[in-house]
Amino acid sequence: MRLRPHHLLCTQSYSGKGYDNAFVENMNRITAALRKNVLVPVEIVFSADDLCSCCPNMIDKSLCKDNKKVTSYDKKVTEYFHIEEKTYIYQDITREIRKKMTPEILEDICGDCEWYPVSACKTVLCKKN
Ligand code: SF4
Ligand code: SF4
Numbered sequence: 001m002r003l004r005p006h007h008l009l010c011t012q013s014y015s016g017k018g019y020d021n022a023f024v025e026n027m028n029r030i031t032a033a034l035r036k037n038v039l040v041p042v043e044i045v046f047s048a049d050d051l052c053s054c055c056p057n058m059i060d061k062s063l064c065k066d067n068k069k070v071t072s073y074d075k076k077v078t079e080y081f082h083i084e085e086k087t088y089i090y091q092d093i094t095r096e097i098r099k100k101m102t103p104e105i106l107e108d109i110c111g112d113c114e115w116y117p118v119s120a121c122k123t124v125l126c127k128k129n
Contacts, residue, residue, distance in 0.1 A: 001030065001090075002049045003042050005083045006073035006110065010051070012094055013121040019056050026054035040090040044083055046074060069112070076109040101125050 003011065014031050018024040030050060034040055048062050059065045077083055081097050103126050110116055 001033070001040065001042050002045045003051070004045055004047065004049045004070070004074050005077040006070065007049060007051050008042075008044075008077065008081075008083070008090075008094055008097060009106075009110065009121065009125055010115075011090075012098075013119055013124040015120045017115070017119060022054045023051075023056065027051060034090050039092075041087050042090045042093075043087045044085055046078075046085050073110055073113070080105055080109070098125060098127065 011031050011034055014027055016024065016028070018027050034042075048058065048064060052058055052064060055064070057065045064070050077097075081093075081100060083093070103122065106122060106125055110121065113121075115121065
């Protein structure tokens with residue numbers, strides 16, 4: 001599975017809402033695979049990924065219409081959590097991210113995301129367990 005850096009956050013906090021049916025169906029399939037009780041390798045890519053592939057915001061096969069905004073999310077995630085373009089075990093890297101996450105960091109990364117006020121991102125990502 002291929003994920004861009006900030007989708008390491010979105011896939012943890014996704015709660016069933018999305019841009020359209022195709023996006024939600026794909027997101028449901030991907031998050032179900034990631035949330036199974038097995039270790040899942042994910043390849044981090046600094047480009048469009050397996051979530052983008054079914055998103056109506058793609059303006060061609062490789063570019064998000066909000067590219068400037070989403071690459072800023074990606075950049076901040078790589079900087080805060082030292083993410084590189086390589087393969088990680090999803091459960092390990094997301095656990096590390098949650099350990100280091102604070103409300104201030106989350107606000108800085110994705111405070112202007114349209115889902116930030118309406119989704120479970122803050123509750124899920126800032127929870128310490
Ligand atoms: S606020 Fe947006 S970018 Fe941030 S984790 Fe939630 S859905 Fe993803
Ligand atoms: S909004 Fe952009 S970055 Fe997010 S899933 Fe859609 S195409 Fe990918």
